[in-house]
Amino acid sequence: MTDLDRIRQLLRQGEGPTVEFKEARTDLPRSLFETICAFLNREGGTILLGVRDDGTVTGVDPDKVSKLTKDLVTTANSPEKLSPICMLFPEAVEIDDKIVLYLPVPPGSQVHRTKGHPYDRSADGDFKITDAESLRLMYLRKAAYFSENQVFPYLTLADFDPATLQRARRLAQVYRDQEHPWATMTDEAMLRSGGFWQRDVQTGKEGYTLAAALLFGTPQTLLTNVPQFFVDALLRRVDEDRYDDRDYIRDNLLNTYDRLINFVGKHLYDPFYLEGPQRISIRGVIFREVIVNLLAHREYSSGFTARMMIYRDRVVFENPNRAFHQGAIDPDTFTPRTKNPTLANFFKETGFMDQLGSGVRKVTKYIGAYANGKEAQFIEGDMFRTIIPLDERLMNAMVAPSADVQAGESVNKQADVLINVPTNVLISESSRQRIQGILTDIAQDKPLRSTQWADRYGVNEKTIRRDLEILRDANLIQFAGSKKSGRYVLTDIGRQQLIPTE
8 A cells, every 4th residue: 555545545534543634834733743742652643744634635835845844853853842752754745736744653662752741642632641640551551562661770881782882873874864863972862862761660760671782782681681582593495304504693683683684695595686777686675674573573571582494495484472463464454563662763763674564565575576476474473474485496596406417507507597587677588588698608708798799699789788787787797807808707696696516
């Protein structure tokens, strides 16, 4: 469902506990942050700016869209206006020749305040919380929902990895492409602004949270405070009962992400794929999303083990989960719910994650190209299972063939496997076959020049140069030697994908 479809659905549905319409022709509404605060403190929701209470679209002044968007994002990051701060991602959507600002608000893992007061949501209204009992119940509700909020009163800055803290600053800076508030903060201030320091309303104790330990802790910190947390990465391509390779990971979430991505890169193919004129790694897109979801949405109070298991025909991810329903998820109709909002917000702030639910949609978009038309499965239960199918032809190509296979036959066969995967329609079948032939010639050390390939395939040299550029952009080939006497050869990556190892 596109944002436009979602907006039309909300307009038909009308205002309610999770939907709010507000007019905003040239300025942000005065009550906007009361609604944002109320949504954060309850179940989250969606705000449509440029819509009357009755659902009539009045629109936002097109000349003010950029200013309103900037003001909204900046104010949401101001502790004086909203505490704790929250990353919001408004989107301008055109509907019926008018512009509406579409603003999803996630449920918060903490009690939020605007101008010093907490707000709650009921029916289609926002209500200031003034009595102690309602505030106590709100704190209890938040604590019950999110185990990431568990306070560790004796956890100190010395228990965190300085390199990981600095990496978090750098990632946020790069993702924002501008000066990020964390850049000039102390470590303590950065952790507080990210929601990693909280007060336990039942005990009155304050301290760093489980989320802080998970993201920034040293291996010893995790072993001492979160002994149930580790991720087991297993390769079971040959021996499905035990394993062919293993990485037993007990480290903070950023380092765990790196090691899981490296394990995937070591054992899974990455086929040639174009999106428009640009070559992208669909392996990277798919497994980046699944691994981030594994880390961001796990139920960390569970003693069950998170696992990634690579088989010859599939990759299975198992993750301890606090299930909201049981059974398979339909990517077209499911409603995502955050399990760890503080962790999810950090991954969004640093560019690892888009909006809630985007991971399932991205995997669904690219899995057909990666797995020869097969579909991924997402199954919710006490253990959340994600099953990524594999193209067995490409997995088999990664296993060394028998010694009696001729080198030329082996290269030719694997080049065929590499090139003949679904690609963007801008690459025709004849172009794929021609690129495949050129790549095979290079792999077999045939010293051909552009003019010779042009004559062979009946095209001009410009076309051949474009084909070679595609292969260079894919980091499969490089030019070696002088311009006059040199030739194209395989890169290390090209050799790994095309030449079987002993």
